[in-house]
Amino acid sequence: MLWSYAVFFVGRFLGSYLLSRFRETRVLTVYMGLAVVVLIGTIALHSVAAVWMAVIVSLFLGPGWPTIYSRTLETVGDRRYTETAGAVIVMSIVGGAVLPALQGALSDAMGMQFSFILPAIELCIVAVYFVSEMRYDRLTPKQMKELSTTEGAESAQA
Structure with missing residues (x-):
């Protein structure tokens, strides 16, 4: 478990670096x-x-x-519902309590190694979600920064 936490920590920093350089949907899909x-x-x-x-x-x-x-909150069309959408997403954390129990039951029935099929399916669903979101993710972080800088300069001149 200690090694898993250390690897997670490294992955978090590597992911943050990649997210600053590439489109988030592509990084998360990969x-x-x-x-x-x-x-x-x-x-x-x-x-x-x-x-x-x-x-x-x-x-x-x-x-x-x-x-x-x-990313999910960005897809909310009407901003009046952003708070509700955020609450629903936070409530999805309950899956973190239910799914390990399901994996445990699968482990008891089919064996420990096979039970890892459940998180594989879950992560596959997340990957498919980000593949579907790629059509909306047109700008790299650098392009977004340049755009916001340009818009800020234009509003300051107005």
Whole structure:
């Protein structure tokens, strides 16, 4: 568990760096896709390598929650509902209480390694979500910064 936390920490910083350079939907799509591949490795390998694969998946979870939260709130069309949408997203944390229990039941029924199929499916769903969001993500962080600087200069001149 200690190694998993350390790898998560590294993944968070690496993800933050990548998010400052590339479009968030692409970073998260790649991160979630790689996490699914690593989880499939956790299921397929039958040695201590499977344990290390389970640890390595933490690398890809670092930027997930804050980026998913902010990105989902950006999709709310009517800003009057942003607060309600935020509350619904926060309530989805309950999945963090329910899904481990489901994975435990799956582990009891099918074996520990196979139970990692559940988080693999979950992360695959998140990856598909970000693939669907790519059409809205047209600007890189650098382009967004330049645009906001230009707009700020134009409003200051007005």
